[in-house]
Amino acid sequence: MIEIFTVDAFATNPFKGNPACVCLSFMNDEHSDDFDQLFQKIAKEMNLSETAFITKSSTSTSTYFLQWFTPKNEVPLCGHATLSTAHILFDQHLSQSNELIFETKHVGQLKVRKLKENFLELDFPQGQPQPILLSETIVEELKQKLCIKSDIKGN
Known part of the structure; x- marks a missing residue:
């Protein structure tokens, strides 16, 4: 049997907030890319x-390897699913811990701390800003919606 939780992140009531599935069935297995195809199938079935998904890290008992999958592919980072995973781990397995660490493929380590009941803090990685090209139409719409009056030009 595969153990999966549905967590409504950023909410205090069921069926509110931002839902994510959390799969703990592999938390005692060493991380391996061999799991990726199975994880993808499970994510497709969950359809959120x-x-x-967490697998065991060799680092410590409160460190896990964390991956996120959409129904179509693996993604490099997901904040609400990270917090959802931490919530379930603190609730089900790490009730005496106040901090846990997730190792990831793409963004390094993510640290989650329990502040008080139902409040978690995530050290979210700061990526490098990337320039984007916007059409003049989009720039004009943004200026209108944001009440910007200055001369900003699109490409």
């Missing part, structure tokens, strides 16, 4: 924006 993201399903999080």
